[in-house]
Amino acid sequence: MxxxxxxxxxxxxxxxxxxxVVGPGIITANVDNDAGGITTYSVAGAHYGYSxxxxxxxxxxxxxxxxxxxxxxxxxxxxxxxxxxRESMGVRITAIILSLLVFVNLTxxxxxxxxVAASMEVFGVSKYISVPIxxxxxxxxxxxxxxxxxERIFLVASAMYLAYAASGILAHPDWGEVAREAVRxxxxxxxxxxxxxxxxxxxxxxxxMQFYQQASTVDKGLKPSDYPYERIDVIVGAVFAVIIAxxxxxxxxATLFAAGQRIETAKDAALALRPLAGPYASTLFALGxxxxxxxxxxxxxxxTAYTVCEAFGWESGVSRQFKEAPIFFSIYTVxxxxxxxxxxxxxxxLVQTMLIxxxxxxxLLPIILIVMLKLVNDKRLMRQHVNGRVLNIISWVxxxxxxxxxxxxVLTSLFPALSGGATGLPPLNTMx
Amino acid sequence: MAxxxxxxxxxxxxxxxxxxxxxxxxxxxxxxxxxxxxxVAIVVERPGGDxxxxxxxxxxxxxxxIPLLKHLKDITPYEPGEHDLFLGGEVLDKQIIDTNGVRVxxxxxxxxxRVDNRFYVLNVDIGGAGLLRRLGLGKMAQRIAVRRGKExxxxxxxxxxxxxxPGDQAMRLKVPSEKIAELHPADLAEIISDLxxxxxxxxxxxxxxxxxADTLEEVEPDFQASLIESMPDEKVADLLEEMAPDEAADLLxxxxxxxxxxxxxxxxHDDAEDVMRxxxxxxxxxxxxxxxxxxTVSPExxxxxxxxxxxxxxxxxxxxxxxxxxxxxGRLVGVFSLRELVMAKPETKVSEFMHRRIVSVDLRxxxxxxxxxxxxxxxxxxxxxxxxxxxxGIVTADDALDKIxxxxxxxxxxxxxx
Numbered sequence: 001m002x003x004x005x006x007x008x009x010x011x012x013x014x015x016x017x018x019x020x021v022v023g024p025g026i027i028t029a030n031v032d033n034d035a036g037g038i039t040t041y042s043v044a045g046a047h048y049g050y051s052x053x054x055x056x057x058x059x060x061x062x063x064x065x066x067x068x069x070x071x072x073x074x075x076x077x078x079x080x081x082x083x084x085x086r087e088s089m090g091v092r093i094t095a096i097i098l099s100l101l102v103f104v105n106l107t108x109x110x111x112x113x114x115x116v117a118a119s120m121e122v123f124g125v126s127k128y129i130s131v132p133i134x135x136x137x138x139x140x141x142x143x144x145x146x147x148x149x150x151e152r153i154f155l156v157a158s159a160m161y162l163a164y165a166a167s168g169i170l171a172h173p174d175w176g177e178v179a180r181e182a183v184r185x186x187x188x189x190x191x192x193x194x195x196x197x198x199x200x201x202x203x204x205x206x207x208x209m210q211f212y213q214q215a216s217t218v219d220k221g222l223k224p225s226d227y228p229y230e231r232i233d234v235i236v237g238a239v240f241a242v243i244i245a246x247x248x249x250x251x252x253x254a255t256l257f258a259a260g261q262r263i264e265t266a267k268d269a270a271l272a273l274r275p276l277a278g279p280y281a282s283t284l285f286a287l288g289x290x291x292x293x294x295x296x297x298x299x300x301x302x303x304t305a306y307t308v309c310e311a312f313g314w315e316s317g318v319s320r321q322f323k324e325a326p327i328f329f330s331i332y333t334v335x336x337x338x339x340x341x342x343x344x345x346x347x348x349x350l351v352q353t354m355l356i357x358x359x360x361x362x363x364l365l366p367i368i369l370i371v372m373l374k375l376v377n378d379k380r381l382m383r384q385h386v387n388g389r390v391l392n393i394i395s396w397v398x399x400x401x402x403x404x405x406x407x408x409x410v411l412t413s414l415f416p417a418l419s420g421g422a423t424g425l426p427p428l429n430t431m432x
Numbered sequence: 433m434a435x436x437x438x439x440x441x442x443x444x445x446x447x448x449x450x451x452x453x454x455x456x457x458x459x460x461x462x463x464x465x466x467x468x469x470x471x472v473a474i475v476v477e478r479p480g481g482d483x484x485x486x487x488x489x490x491x492x493x494x495x496x497x498i499p500l501l502k503h504l505k506d507i508t509p510y511e512p513g514e515h516d517l518f519l520g521g522e523v524l525d526k527q528i529i530d531t532n533g534v535r536v537x538x539x540x541x542x543x544x545x546r547v548d549n550r551f552y553v554l555n556v557d558i559g560g561a562g563l564l565r566r567l568g569l570g571k572m573a574q575r576i577a578v579r580r581g582k583e584x585x586x587x588x589x590x591x592x593x594x595x596x597x598p599g600d601q602a603m604r605l606k607v608p609s610e611k612i613a614e615l616h617p618a619d620l621a622e623i624i625s626d627l628x629x630x631x632x633x634x635x636x637x638x639x640x641x642x643x644x645a646d647t648l649e650e651v652e653p654d655f656q657a658s659l660i661e662s663m664p665d666e667k668v669a670d671l672l673e674e675m676a677p678d679e680a681a682d683l684l685x686x687x688x689x690x691x692x693x694x695x696x697x698x699x700x701h702d703d704a705e706d707v708m709r710x711x712x713x714x715x716x717x718x719x720x721x722x723x724x725x726x727x728t729v730s731p732e733x734x735x736x737x738x739x740x741x742x743x744x745x746x747x748x749x750x751x752x753x754x755x756x757x758x759x760x761x762g763r764l765v766g767v768f769s770l771r772e773l774v775m776a777k778p779e780t781k782v783s784e785f786m787h788r789r790i791v792s793v794d795l796r797x798x799x800x801x802x803x804x805x806x807x808x809x810x811x812x813x814x815x816x817x818x819x820x821x822x823x824x825g826i827v828t829a830d831d832a833l834d835k836i837x838x839x840x841x842x843x844x845x846x847x848x849x850x
Contacts, residue, residue, distance in 0.1 A: 078630025091566035092567060092568075
């Protein structure tokens, strides 16, 4: 007679296999809820209540489909996305995509440091203290400490994202209304609403995510036999990220929107939550923002430097000397230093820079998706693991929708009168 | 001299100047008399499908418009053989191993040279100049070089210093090439740490067990464990037999219990026993880092007999610079150096020239303590004894220091994402 423990063995083994594989998808999704994302979701909730909630399930679907393709590319080719682009499309396309990526990631890094500044200001710490400390911390931590350790710390800390769920619950939303709004599409053509919708999509599905997740899938050495588990990892990660995003919206909608209070930054949201939802909600909100900003500020510059060096065959690696890997260290350091300096010395043209960044983000994403679709449908690379027809159709619908959204974004940024002023570009305000 | 990237995309015409298509790729044979691959055919992209034309039918390969010697219908297409390499498809933009510089680099361009009317792949361009040229900025690269008043940095490596990665083409690298086989295991380990998992396991698969064991001994146990994860058990068992018992024990300690038990069963009895004994000690103690492959002699032997015994038994020993003297019970009673043995008169008894004051460490001493003892007494190795002073193993200086000062590339091994 088998004991229960023995009977459970197959299930236990499967669970262990899943745990060993878990990581790339969940980590990527966690980094995704960064300072820019949190600001956007807060402003969306504060300005439009639950009325933008309905796009979140669609965003989750798009995110799952895109990230699943990148994981599949990583598992079945054993190569990073930058590698594959370089090997299949040559130097020019690689150079164009990667220079866009570096620029977009620079502006993302800027907003991460803005997030550090904003969250610490909630606790009364000046940005002139918090930002330099954060920059040095991030630089030293990654260069001098074991990356594995750093990642584990952040992963544990990312449980802090549950802080947003807690903030949302503390805000006592009307759950019936939340449920109704989550499935009821609303088409408003008010410029601010449209732009904010575009920004929510753009900040949740960001171009760096495909590079980062695929590289980490490859680096983890996942084999084709691990793929079913990796797919679970991707889906769980994407759903988790979008649920957290929805909770941020709900927290701000239930309190700020209901009270008629308008905000411009995540810091405003944290401060404004205090009288409405109690001091805990406010503190949790700020801590979540700090963790998100630090996590992303640590990962973005490093992953950018790795991606670029990989594609061009330059020496990379954090334990090399500067002389051995000058380009790697330059990219990494410049991203952090510039990212932090911009926050300390706000330039007049900052809004302009962030505007360009949002637009480039929107332009880069469809390009990367098209490239990915080409790669994932390449029989020589993927053999029988190419996309099915249904998946291809859905993917192309997503690509076309994203291009459409980008066109809208470009039009509204070129003709700001259409969007009714600055309300349409909330992440920019993190900087101010 | 011509660059592959310049040639690709050029128009190809037949003998009458009629357009045939565009040059898509160039085929070179890697098995000729020359160490450099010889160009044998060109691939022409046509609306109806690619056409491979033997180089013999091409009038001038390096012309701005490449003319053929015949009409299209008179040309027999070339059949690629197993030693033919698609330079554009399999080499350009791919990663390769620079065996001279011991690193993994990416191919930015290939330099073709004409010798006696044949074309050979001369050099591989891995530098920034090659990148700029591919971006259409070749003139700028030259201008920068001129302004700096010096030649552009070399950025090229000769083909004979290049080893291709296994990649998608299955047949190559099944046998390790001489270039790889000649690398020092430490260098090979460094290359492996630069590669992705898929590529590194393909490269490891191409090595023989001996080379594989030497290479694995150069990397940290947790990285070793991930490298052998997907190898079949029989191969890993052979590998463990080949490795020094202390290294094998370290590796087994990193594996899941089920698998390490399975592997121990597959190993030959003697080797498995040595390893199991070592596994019993915590990793960070003298017992955990010692090796059981040392040489002992009896105090009754003469110097001549001792040398004869070393010749017969010391093949596997990690070091023979120190010879340990044990009594019938296995207790450590003396030690002498190889130098003392060689200098002694052949008929002198070991007990007469051995040292009786022996520096040793206990099985449970920490590795830091072991390293301290080795440093303090300037030893090459230190014997490890149990409570009854019975010799259990030795710790060599490199193993003791290894745990305290990891080599530079060992530090790099923790990879980025996990």
